[in-house]
Amino acid sequence: ATAPDPGDFLEVDGSLSAEERDIRDTVRDFATGELLPNVADWFDAGTIPDARALAKSFGDLGVFGMHLDGYGCAGASAVSYGLACRELEAVDSGLRSFVSVQGSLAMTAIHRFGSEEQKNTWLPKMAAGELIGCFGLTEPDSGSDPGSMRTRARRDGSDWVLDGTKMWITNGSIADVAVVWAATEDGIRGFVVPTNTPGFSANVVHRKLSLRASITSELVLDGVRLPESAVLPGSGGLGSPLSCLNEARYGIVWGATGAARACYQAALDYAATREQFGRAISGFQLTQRKLADMLVDVNQAGLTALQIGRLKDAGRCHHTHVSFGKLSCVAAAQRVAGEARSIHGANGITLEYPVLRHMLNLETVATYEGTAEIHALSLGQAVTGVSAFR
Numbered sequence: 001a002t003a004p005d006p007g008d009f010l011e012v013d014g015s016l017s018a019e020e021r022d023i024r025d026t027v028r029d030f031a032t033g034e035l036l037p038n039v040a041d042w043f044d045a046g047t048i049p050d051a052r053a054l055a056k057s058f059g060d061l062g063v064f065g066m067h068l069d070g071y072g073c074a075g076a077s078a079v080s081y082g083l084a085c086r087e088l089e090a091v092d093s094g095l096r097s098f099v100s101v102q103g104s105l106a107m108t109a110i111h112r113f114g115s116e117e118q119k120n121t122w123l124p125k126m127a128a129g130e131l132i133g134c135f136g137l138t139e140p141d142s143g144s145d146p147g148s149m150r151t152r153a154r155r156d157g158s159d160w161v162l163d164g165t166k167m168w169i170t171n172g173s174i175a176d177v178a179v180v181w182a183a184t185e186d187g188i189r190g191f192v193v194p195t196n197t198p199g200f201s202a203n204v205v206h207r208k209l210s211l212r213a214s215i216t217s218e219l220v221l222d223g224v225r226l227p228e229s230a231v232l233p234g235s236g237g238l239g240s241p242l243s244c245l246n247e248a249r250y251g252i253v254w255g256a257t258g259a260a261r262a263c264y265q266a267a268l269d270y271a272a273t274r275e276q277f278g279r280a281i282s283g284f285q286l287t288q289r290k291l292a293d294m295l296v297d298v299n300q301a302g303l304t305a306l307q308i309g310r311l312k313d314a315g316r317c318h319h320t321h322v323s324f325g326k327l328s329c330v331a332a333a334q335r336v337a338g339e340a341r342s343i344h345g346a347n348g349i350t351l352e353y354p355v356l357r358h359m360l361n362l363e364t365v366a367t368y369e370g371t372a373e374i375h376a377l378s379l380g381q382a383v384t385g386v387s388a389f390r
């Protein structure tokens with residue numbers, strides 16, 4: 001047997017289909033050509049300066065809702081979608097977030113629970129990147145426990161009136177449409193809220209130290225009056241938003257492996273060229289231990305993501321499989337990013353290298369879409385049969 005390739009140690013690429021590799025390569029070319037040269041500046045600026053143009057580029061690339069069928073969506077396999085998330089997050093978690101929120105959250109909610117009219121109105125333009133969507137579940141006092149939300153939707157004649165505040169909403173202040181989850185007399189339901197509706201406003205969250213190449217907002221709903229046609233007719237209960245979260249969490253499982261891979265590659269390159277004590281630092285045993293640990297983490301996380309993707313394509317992915325991947329792959333990426341940063345020494349704290357940017361982003365990735373603790377409790381419940389959430 002030939003010696004393994006340090007970039008594909010377990011020869012996993014060979015188990016991808018030609019179509020999967022094509023999609024992976026197309027997204028990789030776009031990500032490295034169009035996003036990577038800009039991302040440090042965007043992170044530094046704490047925003048995406050031309051988010052509309054970026055949305056249009058993502059639409060042209062075909063990654064918005066690419067796992068959905070019909071309505072202008074690509075209908076790609078789960079593994080292909082995962083590979084796209086990996087390539088985007090190898091550049092920056094904030095860019096993968098843009099795609100997750102649009103496709104896996106806002107579009108999935110409309111695709112899964114919407115009326116035919118809602119799907120035709122919103123999905124093709126969202127797939128094309130002509131309209132930007134956001135997904136409002138979290139509130140200032142309701143994060144891990146979304147069932148405790150205070151946002152209310154009440155009937156007024158045939159209209160609905162929404163009041164409440166959503167917090168930490170990705171793309172909230174640039175969105176054309178917000179999928180907002182609110183408590184009604186019949187449990188939690190989803191509403192499609194055009195953001196120009198009177199009473200709706202959004203405020204940007206400033207001074208973030210993580211996910212800076214992403215726009216995060218507070219949504220304020222102050223007597224937002226909507227017609228009956230705004231409710232997602234198929235939604236009902238907390239299980240509805242949670243089922244959308246499964247889709248976005250699945251993308252994060254893959255995305256985290258991309259951030260890990262980028263940090264590992266950066267550390268490998270840096271260690272080979274940086275010399276101290278008269279030799280490349282890659283020759284020191286302590287550096288090699290770090291690189292070996294990173295190699296193991298990157299490859300194990302990659303195998304986990306691929307296996308969960310294969311289960312999903314076979315229709316056998318339970319939401320606790322996704323919790324397994326979200327917990328383990330994000331933790332692996334955090335370990336890799338930390339080690340990679342140390343290998344870069346002082347250079348590692350700058351935006352000239354990607355490692356601290358990834359490390360800081362991964363703090364968000366470990367928090368949103370269910371914190372590490374929440375996914376650990378989901379797994380604990382899955383293997384013991386006992387819920388320890390409350």
Ligand code: TGC
Pocket residue numbers: 096097098100101137138143144145146147170237238239240242243245246248319368369370371374378389
């Ligand atoms: P619980 O009673 O356990 O469940 C309520 C109903 O939901 C069902 N269910 C699920 N269904 C689908 N997928 C899942 N993952 C599900 N988990 C539970 C459950 O079977 C039940 O159904 P039914 O028919 O019996 O009523 O609910 P709970 O109140 O005890 O909470 C469970 C818990 C803690 C797991 C859940 O609330 C949770 O996942 N909390 C974390 C919240 C979270 O992840 N928020 C994310 C907000 S969106 C976001 O972060 C976007 S960032 C995106 C980006 O920028 O990339």
Ligand code: FAD
Pocket residue numbers: 101135136137138140142143144145167168169170171210211216364367368369370371372373374377388389390
């Ligand atoms: P809390 O729920 O208050 O948790 C605080 C700590 O307590 C955590 O360590 C948590 O694990 C722990 N904890 C909570 N409950 C338990 C328990 N039962 N047992 C043990 N420990 C527990 N939300 C959206 O709806 N849409 C978005 O687009 C979105 N984008 C985001 C973008 C960014 C940059 C960030 C940072 C967040 C985003 N979120 C979004 C919100 C995100 O989903 C929440 O931050 C997350 O669910 C955690 O909620 P919280 O921050 O309120 O933390």
